Amino acid sequence: MKRIGVLISGGGTNLQAMIDKQGSVIKSGKIVCVCSNSQDAYGLERAKRAGIPTKVIRKNADCGGDTEEFSRRICAYMKEMQVDIIVLAGFMAIFGGELLREYSNRIINIHPSLIPSFCGKGMYGLHVHEAALSYGVKVTGATTHFVNEVVDGGKIIMQKAVYVEEGDTPETLQRRVMEQAEWNILPETVEKVCAALDGKE
Numbered sequence: 417m418k419r420i421g422v423l424i425s426g427g428g429t430n431l432q433a434m435i436d437k438q439g440s441v442i443k444s445g446k447i448v449c450v451c452s453n454s455q456d457a458y459g460l461e462r463a464k465r466a467g468i469p470t471k472v473i474r475k476n477a478d479c480g481g482d483t484e485e486f487s488r489r490i491c492a493y494m495k496e497m498q499v500d501i502i503v504l505a506g507f508m509a510i511f512g513g514e515l516l517r518e519y520s521n522r523i524i525n526i527h528p529s530l531i532p533s534f535c536g537k538g539m540y541g542l543h544v545h546e547a548a549l550s551y552g553v554k555v556t557g558a559t560t561h562f563v564n565e566v567v568d569g570g571k572i573i574m575q576k577a578v579y580v581e582e583g584d585t586p587e588t589l590q591r592r593v594m595e596q597a598e599w600n601i602l603p604e605t606v607e608k609v610c611a612a613l614d615g616k617e
């Protein structure tokens with residue numbers, strides 16, 4: 417059983433999808449902690465409700481805006497909780513070298529588009545769906561990938577396509593991408609990576 421640490425910044429619906437699928441889809445891992453870079457993240461409530469330990473580490477207020485210090489502190493917490501794999505579930509901050517080195521090939525991110533479209537710096541949350549609509553694509557989706565030093569540039573693990581519909585707003589498109597893609601491929605990806613680390617594949 418692999419120990420999973422989740423990093424969040426906001427609503428935490430992807431965290432909820434993982435919590436709900438523990439034991440059914442996610443069988444080779446267990447969420448052991450949730451860390452947020454914002455104390456207002458609703459995802460913290462979701463974690464508490466599920467009995468999962470939480471911690472808040474803020475880049476500015478706790479680390480003087482220093483990316484390396486921020487990264488060191490997250491890394492220290494993950495190690496303290498004996499985390500094997502880290503999942504970024506709507507985590508909107510960039511971190512630095514230490515975490516990447518310590519958890520190389522063990523950090524997963526979910527991005528709300530079909531990478532390499534609409535990704536990279538500044539492309540997060542609703543901005544991604546605004547960009548997809550303003551470009552006029554008819555198909556978008558979500559991607560899970562390993563995290564490396566290139567923003568949204570690590571090896572792709574899973575993707576799922578979602579149709580754009582007439583009259584979509586960034587909000588309606590975001591919701592459909594979550595429902596049809598993100599909440600499915602993230603738990604499936606987590607299971608795949610945990611099982612592989614467990615030597616089952």
Ligand code: GAR
Binds near residue numbers: 427430598
């Ligand atoms: C999700 O759509 C996730 O894919 C996206 O933020 C949202 C978080 O929602 N992540 C990124 O844009 C990362 N670049 P949630 O907090 O409800 O899971």
